[in-house]
Amino acid sequence: MSGEDSQTQKKAVFDAETASSLMKELRENFGSRRSRSYEWRVSQVKALLKAVLNNEEQIVNALRSDLAKPPLETVVYEIGMLKNSCEVILKELKHWMTPEKVKTSIRTFPSSAEIIPEPLGVVLVISAWNYPLLLSLDPVVGAIAAGNAVVLKPSEIAPATSSLLAKLIEKYMDPSFVRVVEGAVDETTALLQQKWDKIFYTVIAGLLGNGRVGRIVMTAAAKHLTPVVLELGGKSPVVVDSNINLKVAARRIISGKWGLNNGQACISPDYVITTKDYAPNLVNALKTELEECYGKNPMESEDLSRIVSSNHFARLSRFLNDDKVSGKIVYGGEKDEKKLRIAPTILLDVPRDSLIMGEEIFGPLLPIITVNKLEESLDLIISGEKPLAAYVFTNDKKFQEQFVKNVSSGGLLVNDTTLHLVVDTLPFGGVGESGMGAYHGKFSFDAFTHKKAVLYRSFAGDSSLRYPPYTDTKQRLMKALIGGSILGIIRALLGSS
Incomplete structure (x- = not known):
């Protein structure tokens, strides 16, 4: 055999x-x-x-x-x-x-x-x-x-x-x-x-x-x-304001996206939303910090995981081959099917109806969507399925409060990505399409x-109130007991209304 x-x-x-x-x-x-x-x-x-x-x-x-x-x-x-x-x-x-x-x-x-x-x-x-x-x-x-x-x-x-x-x-x-x-x-x-x-x-x-x-x-x-x-899982968004420490923000996005299994993590940033005016600054910062982390040729970096299988490599390649994202790659895009490696890749101004925006990416591709005003990002996120995680980088306390209050997600971080995973006093889990239940x-x-509920009683203090026949006095007392009012119970005992 x-x-x-x-x-x-x-x-x-x-x-x-x-x-x-x-x-x-x-x-x-x-x-x-x-x-x-x-x-x-x-x-x-x-x-x-x-x-x-x-x-x-x-x-x-x-x-x-x-x-x-x-x-x-x-x-x-x-x-x-x-x-x-x-x-x-x-x-x-x-x-x-x-x-x-x-x-x-x-x-x-x-x-x-x-x-x-x-x-x-x-x-x-x-x-x-x-x-x-x-x-x-x-x-x-x-x-x-x-x-x-x-x-x-x-x-x-x-x-x-x-x-x-x-x-x-x-x-x-x-x-x-x-x-x-x-x-x-x-x-x-x-x-x-x-x-x-x-x-x-x-x-x-x-x-x-x-x-x-x-x-x-x-x-x-x-x-x-x-x-x-x-x-x-789900498409975990990252909203980036313009009033931030951009270098730190870029490094933290990189850590959460490519530093966690080369994007193959359920809480990895899936896409970024920022304003049209600020997008070039963000892209340049990400490029600079990616080169600092993974060198000029990230395909040779020992610090990036490979894609797990040929099927997943093909799935990610399908996103990049979509006609709607043609010309949108502003960094990376290199692939090696034999080695199952895809370089960290940034795409700018990706159409919302493109394949890459239609399902969870789960890989090293990061699309950036631009809006005129940052407040538009809230409507964009809320209109989709609830993600496993949501991230926002801002020093605007009012916008931070709006984001926390209005975005429903399994977990949420302000000015970082993925670190809520390591806080064992926080529940980790999804909501809606991103899951149910929690652990950690x-x-x-x-x-x-x-959690078994147990009530203990003795044989003392047994009252005839709960047993028939149900007299008017009993009804008054039971209604008072249900209301939980000591004064009401006294009035019932005295026959008062």
């Missing part, structure tokens, strides 16, 4: 029946209640952290293989952020797990109440290829911290990282509760046919579009009334937790 035949046979093993068997096993293990203990949760978070820190070189090499990702990006944005997530959980988990005491009212007197966080059960995490370590393990660590059993399905488009994740989780973590399923569409389909207690799906721009894939996931989840977190920090714990 050839190696290809053997691989095909191995792939066919994981079908709906196999997925069902895996689900049954994990449900039985979850039923043991072992994963609910603080000790188990902490031990698994520590194990995951150890797996990452002990294998940093292998992780860097895997991401270099999959995406030609610069080692610094892997260390900072993948390993570093995951390390921070684990450390926050280890510090705060006991507090997060503690039931929250809440007030009761005279309606239930005497009573006490609390909200108890409890694990949902068996959850599924399906991750993306652009940050294949972070987007796989960040949700997993949240699910574990919440006490769940979890199945991780890494992206097959990052095969080296997927394989490494499977090996590390099998070696370091409790296989009774944490499993990895590798594969592609067939395996994902088999998994989605099962009844999960939560599905966490990170979908990124591709040939089908993130919204379409998100709807497929929701349709599968709806059959079992399974709640979902969908991390999608305690929001990851909450995403995989059911």
Whole structure:
């Protein structure tokens, strides 16, 4: 049997029946209640952290293989952020797990109440290829911290990282509760046919579009009334005013656009809006700073990731080959299909009905749209789908307030790009077409937790008010109780109106 035949046979093993068997096993293990203990949760978070820190070189090499990702990006944005997530959980988990005491009212007197966080059960995490370590393990660590059993399905488009994740989780973590399923569409389909207690799906721009894939996931989840977190994306705008430190602004746009996986990030700036008068200044500043960052020949730069696959290269090339953007390239545009590399590219005065403005770019292309007055940018953004992130550079406090108040997005930054991602006290997630649900920090714990409401009463203080027959006096008292007014209750007892 050839190696290809053997691989095909191995792939066919994981079908709906196999997925069902895996689900049954994990449900039985979850039923043991072992994963609910603080000790188990902490031990698994520590194990995951150890797996990452002990294998940093292998992780860097895997991401270099999959995406030609610069080692610094892997260390900072993948390993570093995951390390921070684990450390926050280890510090705060006991507090997060503690039931929250809440007030009761005279309606239930005497009573006490609390909200108890409890694990949902068996959850599924399906991750993306652009940050294949972070987007796989960040949700997993949240699910574990919440006490769940979890199945991780890494992206097959990052095969080296997927394989490494499977090996590390099998070696370091409790296989009774944490499993990895590798594969592609067939395996994902088999998994989605099962009844999960939560599905966490990170979908990124591709040939089908993130919204379409998100709807497929929701349709599968709806059959079992399974709640979902969908991390999608969208066209994240950057509005640039003229009253700013242009050099700093240009560098921060570059950092968010090309410094994050060469534009292959869900929160990368997708397009820029500025005034016609200021656009030449912005373009010149971006050119100068891009050359400072990546040299005169960025196609040879070791600090830029490659395009992940030939399909995505073709998708990006289609944007550049559109007749409506002919002559609009003011910087870059170089491509090398064999090496899957596209240079940082700036396009000026791109028509709003062009292909590049019709869907999320997810690559190193940055169109600039010009308006007569900056206030027009608000209407332009609001008229489209709600983005995952929105950015504005301005020193005008009034315009800043207008932007924050009127632009609906998953997250929003003033005078920078993408940094909200690293603030673990902020929720990270989309709204509308850019997704639903959120995670990071305690929001990851909450995403995989059911908040159970519990009311405690004794047998003392039982009142006949709630029981038939319903006399006029009882009705007056019940109405007063519903109103919550002590004076009203006294009047009802005295028979007053």
